[in-house]
Amino acid sequence: MSLEYDLASGSTRELNKKLHALGIANKTDKICVTNPNGAHALAVGLTRPLKVNIKGHVGYYCAGMNQIAEVNIDGNAGPAVAENMMSGYVTVTGNVSHYAGATSHGGTLLVCGDASSRCGISLKGADIIIKGNVGHMSAFMAQTGRMVICGDAGETLGDSIYETKLYVRGSIASLGTDCVQKSMTEKHKNELETLLISAGITGADAAEFNRFGSARKLYNFKVDNADAY
């Protein structure tokens, strides 16, 4: 079933209610949402294999806590798009604000433009792929999962990082505490290639990327590290 919903005459509450009810009878309901005009909390808490296409810019927390659904934002997204996503696929054709993909456990967030600061903060297992640049403090305290940055990274990338893997093609303003460059083995190249292909990225070669991750020096408190905290 293919539907349309116009937020100019509707409301966030009504839209989300509709979305929560979709996908029961038909496995892959499609819905096109128009005139979002920066509204917050659109398409949050979805649990079924819907395809949601939002035509325009969205506010905070779009596709928050997503499960299974595919959400495409044809525009820019405000803070914390796809926050705490569990599974599914969220695409933003434009740029995203702070905290994109914060604490996401699974699924993929693809950003075609740039991401602001703290992208992938406390990442818990999702894949975040940024075609452009990311702002400062990205991947802060990132726990697991993968982040692919095709452009440049801002200051203190991967500060206090745990086991998240970072692949960066461009330059890095600075690495955060305990974040270090790691070797790019065949295994890592293959992994990255698969990620790039799945995101439909053709202009970037896995060989151009460097890998970063945790030095694991902050894993247990040691007096000698006191300055690093």
Added chain:
Amino acid sequence: MPTKKNGDSQINLHELQSRLKESATYPRQVIAEIQRAAETGIYDIRGWGAKRSVPNFDDLLFLGASMSRYPLEGYREKCTTSVTLGDRFASKPIELKIPITIAGMSFGALSGSAKEALGRGATIAGTSTTTGDGGMTPEEREHSELLVYQLLPSRYGMNPDDLRKADAIEIVVGQGAKPGGGGMLLGQKISERVAGMRDLPKGIDQRSACRHPDWTGPDDLAIKIQELREITNWEKPIYIKIGAARPYYDTALAIKAGADVVVLDGMQGGTAATQDVFIEHVGIPTLPALRQAVEALQELDMHRKVQLIVSGGIRSGADVAKALAMGADAVSIGVAALIALGDNSPAFEKEYNSLGTSAGFYDGWHEGRDPTGISTQDEELAARFDPVMGGRRLANYLNVLALETQTLARANGKSHVHNLEPEDLVALTIEASAMAGVPLAGTDWIPGKK
């Protein structure tokens, strides 16, 4: 043994004690701490709450009934204790039989069976319990009739399925033991299960962030609340938990952000693991914090519309009744609930001794070696703890708190515990009078008020 002249080998302890002069600035505990710090190079981390003495509910008294106020008959005349939480915006508010809830304590800090016991005890008593840092366990959900799910900065174990399973959602901004501090779970407590729930490797020291990852400030928080309500269909009450730092402003901002319930935790509030310096030196006591929070609610005409839950050093029905009289809708307990389960029991004195402590003093909850099996992830130790028995003990204790609260309410002529009011109270000290905003006993004087 070498013999000494003049009976030197026989030190007379009594004589010595009366002759030695202890420094008020450097008493033995202070000296020991300097020595410990010099030896280890790391600050002291511990569980429990502030151990210093601060003005508290013991500094208040009820007046009781008199010629102008008649009391209610002990067992015959009704004095109800029920409370509704979260009816401001939520379509499914929480109904408690008693105004005493179990505070958020994490699975990780506590064993799975201790969490289960908290749920069992709360359920028997007709009240709610709360998850904590690290997420919701199936045992806890199964055994808790009413379960509040915490959304913390770390977001460990945060899961939309659990969010929908919860009866209410508590956004934790701060804790009384450490307003402005994050969490800590030391490596020895990170078992495979705890690590898995938190998406981190086993055995590493886990730092929980002190700020939320996806919002800053009350304007963002209002939008965060909108998201949570949208995800859960506007059914669940949203609580905001704050540590007692600036309770007047924080309560006002929580109301503005759209809270259904404000949870206020005073500096005496317990913790599983925090630096001693943080526990003892940051935040204000429960007594003044409560008064300031109530003032904010009243000024915004939100008193009893947005409910206030107060915690931090609640031990008895007297504490509960006084908190309600000052304007709280309910209270919440942490340390006392653990003691009711069996924590610090003299039955384990020998084992406490082998840990270098004694029953009544044990605060090493961060270490995971708790002989009672409550604050540990060690399977052998945890297996000692019986969640059914623990739950019954907690229910007994909650029952006593409720009965004591009713006793005091009836003595003041109140047919519902919420009818207790500041008018029923006086203070024993000038400090408590100023902080609680009730007159010094025998006067009509409240410092700071005309």
